[in-house]
Amino acid sequence: MHGAYSKDITNFHSIGINYKKTDAAIRGLFAISEAQYQQVLEQAKAAHLEDLFVLSTCNRTEIYGFAPDAQQLMDLLCEVTNGDPNLFAQLAYMRSGEEAVKHLYQVSTGLDSQILGDYEIVGQIRNASRFSKNQGSLGGFLERLVNSVVQVSKLIKNETGLSAGTVSVAFATIRLLEKRVPDIKNKKILLFGVGKIGRNTCKNIMEYLCAKDITLINRTAAVAEEFAGLHGLRAAPYETLEAELQRADIILVASNAPQPTVLASHLQNSGPKLVIDLSIPFNVEQAVGELPGIELVNVDELSKVQDETLQMRLQEVPKAMEIIEEHMAEFLYWYKMRKHAVVLKAVKDKLTEIHTREIQQQKNSDHYELEDMEEVSSRIIQKMINLMAGKVRKESDKSDQYIAMINDIFETGINQD
Structure with missing residues (x-):
């Protein structure tokens, strides 16, 4: 490599x-x-x-x-x-x-x-x-x-x-709960993991489904306690997780851990429950879904929940593609000109080298006007660069040929491959 x-x-x-x-x-x-x-x-x-x-x-x-x-x-x-x-x-x-x-x-x-x-x-x-x-x-x-x-x-x-x-995993959860749990106001809900996804889902449940019996658990207790305090909810210590899992009717898991945090052993003989895993990688052990009376839903299944909003969005795809094509063309033009700029700088360095050498030769002679000579020669160099750069910009379809020729003439050593 x-x-x-x-x-x-x-x-x-x-x-x-x-x-x-x-x-x-x-x-x-x-x-x-x-x-x-x-x-x-x-x-x-x-x-x-x-x-x-x-x-x-x-x-x-x-x-x-x-x-x-x-x-x-x-x-x-x-x-x-x-x-x-x-x-x-x-x-x-x-x-x-x-x-x-x-x-x-x-x-x-x-x-x-x-x-x-x-x-x-x-x-x-x-x-x-x-x-x-x-x-x-x-x-x-x-x-x-x-x-x-x-x-x-x-x-x-x-x-x-x-x-x-509004279409998101958090909102898809609401659509799912609307269909599967019509009496959700009377259900005990546990949210395990009070990060961004967990907070958004919890807010949606309160706003759209008017559910209030929600308990929050987070590894960092202060995070759960603060969010619970702001929204009138209940926070429970992480150490009580298994007891709260047993108690809940609906369990939302967004614990963002590298391995499962909710295990089948936590929910043995606990009665009917809906468990929704909002995490990647999964934070709910797959064996949970095999327990009697427990339904396990993951993020892929949530994303299949369709909404009329999606149909409306499909109609906007061509407009979005037009904007992408326009700005992508601008970016690619910048990239092409950036390659050219490297060569032009090398050409300028080459001309400056010639200029310095010529001035030094004049200094070694008997008569010269240093101020006038330096000013005039510097102007000449910049004018040459401006002329070449202007030609390259104007003839964009031939710009690669021009730059390659300039690169070759001045033997800059820049590799454009």
């Missing part, structure tokens, strides 16, 4: 798995924690791969970056996860060059999400790229690309109806 390689866009790749070909159980095997992410970046640096980031959500695990071979990026992911690399290779998609760029635009705008128009994904992309940047692993290309996709995501949200209406 070692060795230099070109940062040409053909060496830019996106590799990953998502909900389209894998269920939540498999995705959980390849989910990346913060510690694993750190490990990926350290191993990438050791292999001289220094412009990449990893996106790991409940619906996907993906890596974006430059490498001489896309397989190297896949290996980075698989080396730190618990899944089988051969299984990942069978289920993974690989995109390179402009197709990889386009994929990130589609992911960031919710066009590739399990719930069409999911706007939360753009925040996850921003956080993932920021983590990479803080570790010194995000280069100029990816930073510019992420900034562009974030901007496009905002435009699509504001100028189309792709994200209009």
Whole structure:
């Protein structure tokens, strides 16, 4: 994996798995924690791969970056996860060059999400790229690309109806509860895990279903107590988890742990219950669903809950694609001109070198006007650069030919491959 390689866009790749070909159980095997992410970046640096980031959500695990071979990026992911690399290779998609760029635009705008128009994904992309940047692993290309996709995501949200209406895993939970538990006001509800997803789901239950008998448990007790105090709910200590699981009619699990936290042994002989696992990887042991009278639902099943909002969003897809195409073209133009800028700087350096040498020769002669000579020659150099850059911008369809010719004439040593 070692060795230099070109940062040409053909060496830019996106590799990953998502909900389209894998269920939540498999995705959980390849989910990346913060510690694993750190490990990926350290191993990438050791292999001289220094412009990449990893996106790991409940619906996907993906890596974006430059490498001489896309397989190297896949290996980075698989080396730190618990899944089988051969299984990942069978289920993974690989995109390179402009197709990889386009994929990130589609992911960031919710066009590739399990719930069409999911706007939360753009925040996850921003956080993932920021983590990479803080570790010194995000280069100029990816930073510019992420900034562009974030901007496009905002435009699509504001100028189309792709994200209009309320459709999310938290809201899908409400739809499910409406259908399965019509008398939910009379049911005892336990929420285990008071992170973002847990809080959103709890708020939806109170707002849309008017349920109030909700108990909160969190590993960090203060988090549950604060949220419970704000909303008039009950908080219970983590140590009472098993007793509260036995007591509840409906159990929502969003504990965000790397392994199951709710086990079949916790719910033996506990009576009928609906258990909803909002976590990836799963935080409810699969054997729970085999217990008599207990129904277990996970995030994949929740995402199948349809709403009329989704039909409305489908009509907005063409508008969103137009915005993506426009801004992706701008990004690719920036990339092309960025390559040209490297050559132009080298040409300027070459002319400056000639200028310095000529001035020195004049200094060694008997008569010269140093001030006038330096001013005039500097102007000449800048004018030449401006002339070449202007021609390249004006004749954009021939810009590659012009730059290649300039590069060759001045023997800059810049490799444009």
